[in-house]
Amino acid sequence: MKAVLFDLDGTLIDTAADFVRIIQNMCREEQRDVVEAALIRTQVSEGARAMVKLVYPELDVTDPIFLAHRQRFLDIYGEDIAVDTDLFEGMYPLLDALEAKQIPWGIVTNKPRWLSEALLKALNLTERCAVLVCPEDVSKTKPDPEPMYLAAKQINLPAETCIYVGDHPRDIDAGRNAGMYTILAAYGYLPLEHKDDLTAWQADCIVNDVEELQQAVFKLLDPHQKTA
Structure with a gap:
């Protein structure tokens, strides 16, 4: 080799800690049940769509509202990409x-x-x-x-x-x-x-x-x- x-x-x-921070903050902002950190950790490798789906499980991933939330997630992550990473x-x-x-x-x-x-x-x-x-x-x-x-x-x-x-x-x-x-x-x-x-x-x-x-x-x- x-x-x-x-x-x-x-x-x-x-990188999980930053994803946990962002997703849990999104839950609080939307007054939704806060997703457990352990569950978020298992979805990190699945990408932004899977992350956002944890917050909005009822939305179809092609729904414009879901896509807007996904973009917001990416924007927040991009701005503070290594706070706890x-x-x-x-x-x-x-x-x-x-x-x-x-x-x-x-x-x-x-x-x-x-x-x-x-x-x-x-x-x-x-x-x-x-x-x-x-x-x-x-x-x-x-x-x-x-x-x-x-x-x-x-x-x-x-x-x-x-x-x-x-x-x-x-x-x-x-x-x-x-x-x-x-x-x-x-x-x-x-x-x-x-x-x-x-x-x-x-x-x-x-x-x-x-x-x-x-x-x-x-x-x-x-x-x-x-x-x-």
Whole structure:
């Protein structure tokens, strides 16, 4: 293995707290029952539509009123994208260790580019990230392998020499479809309908925290080295 690629929300960066803040504030403003933080966390990887649906379950996602609420959610999030957001605990040392060994790392996400770039800028990761692939860059998003192939191409490596880390079945499917080594980040925002049987995702490896992730990654990068 010669590179590490990450999903963004729930894998590399812990963004849930900001989503919880915004969604719960929307509930209060609309005098609706406040959605529990734990439920919001499971929907983070599903995108803005799923977030807003938690507040307005009765509205069809094509309803102009729903779309207006979705845009308001995105505007609020874009303005304060990293108030309570940071990398998962242990992730900074992992990135430092990768860079020390000149191992490129990057991101393949279904998060829109304008939000992804704003988030990386807020966390001072823009210059450190070797590649960022977003939905606007491809004709088909994850679980299709197209974004995975594009990321590998942009760092001039065969896809099969890349590790992909994600917290959603589509992440694992996309990585597997591209021939990458897949790692399931069980510490992430596991969707409710898929969290009870993680082996069914068919990832090559499952890790429960970033420490385990670092051990797994460096064992693949250097089979003779047990830890980073």
